[in-house]
Structures are given as structure tokens and as C-alpha cells.
Amino acid sequence: MDSATGTTRAPWRTWWQWWPCWVGRVTMVWAVVYAGFGLACALSGTPLFHLGGDPGPSALGWGAVAVGSLAAVACGAVARSGPRPALRVLLWVACVLAGIAAFGLLMDVITLVFGQGVDSGVAAANHALAAAGVLLLAATARPVRRPSAGTVAAAPSAASRPVQLAACAGTVAFLPYAAMKLVWASGGTFAGIAGEEMRAISKRNGASGIWLTLESWGLDATVLLAALGVFLLWGLVRPWGQVFPRWTLWLRGRRVPRWLPLAPALIGAATLAPYGVLGVGYAALATAGVVTMRRGDFHSSSDALLVGWIGMTAFAVHGVALIVAARSYWLRTRPMSAA
16 A cells, blocks of 8 residues: 555656657657747747847747757757767757746746736747757756666655755745735835835736736735745645645545646746846846846836845745755655665
8 A cells, every 4th residue: 555654656657757768759849849930930020039028039039940950950869879978968958948948938827827918929839838848858868767667756755954944045035025015915105106006007017807806905916926936845845745635635645746846846946046146136236336227117216126126036045945945856756666
């Protein structure tokens, strides 16, 4: 009988254990599709990327063609001669480039969840395709390990103390951000802007009915998302994040598939960490007077800088904590030999 406290067998993972047999072919198909997608956008003049809501140059579509072509060439060479070191390097290069192209996927998901339209359907499709490519390219580039009939899942375990301290930092970093947002949602004033004014700004910027309804109830959608991010973070570092809880009925006591927490963790980390780190760097330059912080919807640059420090610090620290926690989860949940 399977146990939630000891080593447990996970038969539903068998198909994934055979990934060397099929992932190369699927990655080749993805590479051709992605290259064709980029080519169609480049030739038709359709912007494939949006920068801050504004369409980027349509010529950037040739970048997608280059990434897809590089991946296709590397996959074809791997199929003929095996995963040699040089070919694996090419696959990892294509993986990194696809990751850059996928930046913004989290924002697309958030806007869709709250009933808002994305800036561009083509750009959102590019984010999703690129993110799928990241997973496929990484799986293809990994060393081949043949499945073993005696493989069992490792017992649920907690992360090391340094990793849990990183999770604490990622949690605490969101407290000032959540407090700021809740002040506005409850009608208070922060950084020179009152809650009513902030709701008017949200409406003017195209916020959905769901978003505005939550604000009218004194809730802020981004605070709810921050709470989900903290829940995910602690699920990655504590044993309960590896086993379905009792309230999941027929799933209770069973192992959580590794991809279930890792997929959102990697998407969140790939978005929040670079966005937050770069934002903190820009805020530091603005504080030092090297650059000027744009006022935006705020009444002064100093108000915008204050809010920028709070938001970017939260994103940076939480994003880095997600990276640390996801790596720990990946290592702690690796299947072990039953022997």
C-alpha cells in the first residue's frame, strides 16, 4: 500500500519516465511550428512582441525564426548522432532564447484570469509557444536516463534551513506591497493617491469588471495573487507540498506530480526575478539621481519612486526565492531506485 510518509510508487509518472523516446520528436515539431509562426509574423508585418503595451518592431519575428531554426537543426543532429556535448550546448542556447521570448506569459495569464484582454493575441500566443519550447528543449538537452522498473518516489521532506530562510524572505518581501495595495483598496491614501483615485486610474487603464468589483469590496487582485505566490513558495519547501491533502478526496495521500508546483514556480520566477531585479536597479539609479523616475499616474516622481521600490523589491526577492525553492523541490523529489 502506498504511504504518504515513506517511499511511494508513482505509476502515473511512467509515461514521463520514457521521455527520451519521444521528446526529441516533439521538440522537432515545436521548432518547425515556432519558426513558421515567426516567419508568418515577420512577412505579414505583425508585431510578435509588445514592449510595455506598445507593439515592437515586426522584424523581431525573425528572432523567432532563428530560435526555431536553431532548435530544429540541433534536434535533427541529435536524432542522427545522439546528444553530443556541442549539440546539447546548442539546445540550451535555444532554451535560454525561448525563455526570453516567453517573458510576459505570467502577465497574460493574470489578465485572462481576471477577465481582462491581453495586449495582443499574437504576442500571447508567442509567449505560450516559447514557454512550451523551454520545457521541450530542456528535456531534450538533459542527459538520457533510461527508466527503471524499481523506481520509487522519495519520501516527502522539508527543504534545508537556508532554503526555508529564502522562503521567509520571499514572504516578508510581499508584506509592504500587500499593505500598500490594501490601503488603496480600503479607500486610504498612500504615496499621495487616495483609494478612489486609484480605482479611477484602474478603470481608465482598462481594468475588468472582476478587478473593479474586488476593489469595491476592499480587496486587491494583486494581493490575492501575492497570497497564492506565498502559498506556492511554502509548498515547494515543506513536506505538505509533495502530497495531496485529505480534502482532495480520492487524491488524498497520493504524491503530487512534480510538474504541478514546478510549472507555475518556474513561470513566476522567470517573470518576477528579472523584472524585479532590473526594476530595483532602475530604482537605485533614480534614487542616486542618475536617471529620472517617470511620474506616470502619480503626482510626483518621488511618489512613483516610493511605490517602485516597494513593488520591485517584492518581485525581486520573491522571484529569487522561487528559483531557490524550485531547485530544492526538484532535487528532493527526484525518483530513487527501490534497490
